[in-house]
Amino acid sequence: MSDEILAKLKEAIETQDIEMAKEWTQKGIDEGMPVKDIIQEGLASGMEKVGDQFEKAEIYLPEVMMAADAMEECMELLRPVLEETGEESGQKATVVIATVEGDIHEIGKKVVASMLRGNGYEVVDLGRDIPVDDFVQAVKDSDADIVGASALMSTTMPEQKRIQQAVEPLGVKTIYGGAPVTQEWVDEDVGGNAYAPNAAAAVKALDEII
Ligand code: B12
Known part of the structure; x- marks a missing residue:
């Protein structure tokens, strides 16, 4: 069946x-x-x-x-x-998640948000086409522990670097994803804490870094 x-x-x-x-x-x-x-x-x-x-x-x-x-x-x-x-698992941490500015793809990001919610995370989903400043404001407003950003186009991937630079001073951990995003990009170019190729891997990665 x-x-x-x-x-x-x-x-x-x-x-x-x-x-x-x-x-x-x-x-x-x-x-x-x-x-x-x-x-x-x-x-x-x-x-x-x-x-x-x-x-x-x-x-x-x-x-x-x-x-x-x-x-x-x-x-x-x-x-x-x-x-x-x-x-049942209680709340592990608060995650601010969104698709980066200039990018309207949000199906994958919504899947990730739902899987995180289903695995005990409090998720603040800002939506799509979200400027860096809105990520920063949302972290402050929700006292978030983690920021997640999705980019589905090679032209919008550099926004992830700007987000990293803006939220790092706030002491949050970061996770990045989206079809063109790779571990190498996150490690070497963005300098983020984690990368995940799909929603299940995102849960696993965050469970490890919190
Ligand atoms: C659906 C889709 C659209 C839909 C989006 C609808 C919506 N509400 O989201 C619509 C039709 C609106 C659209 C528009 C456009 N699209 Co489009 N689209 C796609 C398509 C076919 C599928 C994307 C998708 O939803 N996949 C399904 C989900 C489940 O997978 P996912 O997004 O990869 O997400 C998973 C992982 O990546 C990961 N993940 C995702 N986000 C995050 C975040 C974090 C934090 C983590 C950890 C993990 C993670 O987990 C997810 C779940 O497993 C892709 C092709 C492709 N192969 O990706 C093109 C694609 C992304 N689009 C593309 C383009 C060019 C466009 C347009 C510019 C087209 C146009 N000419 O107008 C516009 C974009 C305008 C803009 N400013 O953003 C290109 C991008 C090329 C590039 N590399 O730069 C692609 C690759 C198609 C192509 N080959 O040309 N698109």
Whole structure:
């Protein structure tokens, strides 16, 4: 059953079928499947395929946006489940997270935020296209311990360096990610505390640095 659910979730995102995606997400929830499997092995794996097809110009922007909408609606269904299961572990730390200025991609960042919430972190999600100063202000307002920043374009990756420079003096730890971001970039160019290639790895990395 769970293999069928994962296959249907992937198919629903690939075919940009919002109703199908929601129906099979709900089935996954009802069957008690781990939310991280629903996200990572179902929805995100469908989104990966969409990304590949977009890169090969097999599909166009409107289709990508529809797939993205489908994924976001499913994340809305999953959020309360994630938050409910995460409560048991108590709150580990407060994370301010956002997509950097000039970049409107936020699906991956939302996935990371949801997984962190589900794993006992308090998350302040500022959204997308967020200037450095807003990161700084949010750290002060929420007394955050960690800053996470997502960049999905090579043109917006340098914003991560500016964020690092601005928040380092506040004594917070930092984690960076996004499809073009690498461990090497974070270590050598940004000087951040952690890098994670996906949401599950982000949880693991933060568990280690706090
Ligand atoms: C969906 C999508 C869009 C959607 C975004 C919808 C939304 N609400 O987010 C829309 C259609 C709006 C869009 C617009 C554009 N896009 Co676009 N888009 C994509 C696409 C196909 C998938 C991205 C995605 O959501 N993936 C699924 C998620 C789950 O994966 P993810 O984002 O990688 O996130 C995971 C990890 O990276 C990591 N992670 C992510 N963030 C963080 C943060 C932290 C702290 C950590 C630890 C980890 C982490 O964990 C996540 C979960 O596992 C990518 C292609 C690709 N292969 O990435 C192009 C892509 C990113 N887009 C691209 C471009 C060029 C654009 C546009 C400029 C297009 C245009 N001509 O208008 C605009 C951007 C305008 C702007 N100013 O930002 C390029 C970027 C090229 C580059 N390297 O610079 C890509 C690579 C496509 C391509 N090959 O051309 N896009």
